[in-house]
Amino acid sequence: MRTIDWIDEAIVLVDQTRLPGDLTYLRITTVAELIDAIKRLAVRGAPALGVAGALGVALAARTGEPIGPLREARPTAVNLAWGVDQAAAAPDPLARALRIRDEDIAACLAMGVLGADLLAGHGATRVMTVCNTGGLAAVERGTALGVIQTMHERGTLREALALETRPLLQGARLTAWELARMGAPHRLIVDSAGPFLLARGAADAVLIGADRIAANGDTANKIGSYALALGARRAGVPFLVIAPETTIDLATPGGDVITIEDRGPAEVLSIGGVRLAPEGAGALNPAFDVTPADLITAIVTDRRVIRLDRGETPDHA
Numbered sequence: 306m307r308t309i310d311w312i313d314e315a316i317v318l319v320d321q322t323r324l325p326g327d328l329t330y331l332r333i334t335t336v337a338e339l340i341d342a343i344k345r346l347a348v349r350g351a352p353a354l355g356v357a358g359a360l361g362v363a364l365a366a367r368t369g370e371p372i373g374p375l376r377e378a379r380p381t382a383v384n385l386a387w388g389v390d391q392a393a394a395a396p397d398p399l400a401r402a403l404r405i406r407d408e409d410i411a412a413c414l415a416m417g418v419l420g421a422d423l424l425a426g427h428g429a430t431r432v433m434t435v436c437n438t439g440g441l442a443a444v445e446r447g448t449a450l451g452v453i454q455t456m457h458e459r460g461t462l463r464e465a466l467a468l469e470t471r472p473l474l475q476g477a478r479l480t481a482w483e484l485a486r487m488g489a490p491h492r493l494i495v496d497s498a499g500p501f502l503l504a505r506g507a508a509d510a511v512l513i514g515a516d517r518i519a520a521n522g523d524t525a526n527k528i529g530s531y532a533l534a535l536g537a538r539r540a541g542v543p544f545l546v547i548a549p550e551t552t553i554d555l556a557t558p559g560g561d562v563i564t565i566e567d568r569g570p571a572e573v574l575s576i577g578g579v580r581l582a583p584e585g586a587g588a589l590n591p592a593f594d595v596t597p598a599d600l601i602t603a604i605v606t607d608r609r610v611i612r613l614d615r616g617e618t619p620d621h622a
């Protein structure tokens with residue numbers, strides 16, 4: 306099952322807003338439809354957004370729609386703008402987009418091996434993760450959850466603890482769905498339990514994905530990642546970022562200048578269309594946070610392991 310693909314002159318993608326209840330696909334034939342799917346997280350996850358952006362340029366070549374609004378549809382994941390730029394600069398945008406798709410499939414396999422090898426070296430069998438970083442966030446297999454899948458396939462996964470990931474519940478809805486499909490041992494936890502469970506020794510390592518990695522290693526990822534990094538450091542367990550090279554943005558010097566998507570109060574005040582908070586309550590809803598490089602043990606990409614704990618950085622490793 307590919308999360309996103311090009312089939313019969315259209316983008317076909319899993320509608321992730323319907324999971325875990327229904328596995329359904331959207332057939333996208335205009336850039337406007339693609340932008341809507343990106344904004345409502347029918348398609349989501351940095352690598353998947355890179356492929357979507359590139360395929361969107363191929364659509365625009367057919368429909369004549371502008372690509373600027375596509376490039377800006379979500380600001381934090383560097384991959385979306387990168388995918389649009391790559392395809393727009395290519396003589397054949399569709400061919401370039403299909404290569405990006407295939408490169409992502411290979412990258413996720415490579416990250417799984419490098420990450421599982423690194424964790425084996427630490428004797429880690431119980432891992433904690435936030436949000437969703439499986440095949441649903443890429444084309445196939447994914448990043449951090451791709452490492453967990455590789456561990457499971459090798460028989461070295463004792464348990465994955467997945468944060469539910471409020472407010473949109475990517476962990477409870479998507480990661481738990483993917484882990485169940487692969488038959489991997491897992492349990493869900495509420496987000497605020499993560500640091501405490503690390504303090505109580507519930508996991509041997511924390512694995513997260515990334516939406517944008519700055520040149521110094523500061524990493525933007527789903528809200529809650531920073532808290533896990535603080536908890537991991539206090540507990541003395543490795544904190545690993547798993548992301549393809551395409552998520553590294555050397556043009557961004559540090560995390561302080563990364564734009565953090567604000568998704569507005571509604572997602573916090575209600576859930577599944579049911580109002581949680583009293584009328585009149587306000588809410589803050591940053592979709593991502595930034596983990597400083599000095600709290601990250603290593604960044605595992607499809608080509609290398611960047612040991613931030615040894616002074617390496619993405620621009621010097």
Ligand SMILES: CSC[C@H]1O[C@H](OP(=O)(O)O)[C@H](O)[C@@H]1O
Nearest residue numbers: 349350351436438442514515527
């Ligand atoms: C494979 S990295 C995916 C990355 O994207 C997620 O955010 P969202 O669900 O809002 O697209 C989260 O930050 C993941 O780590």
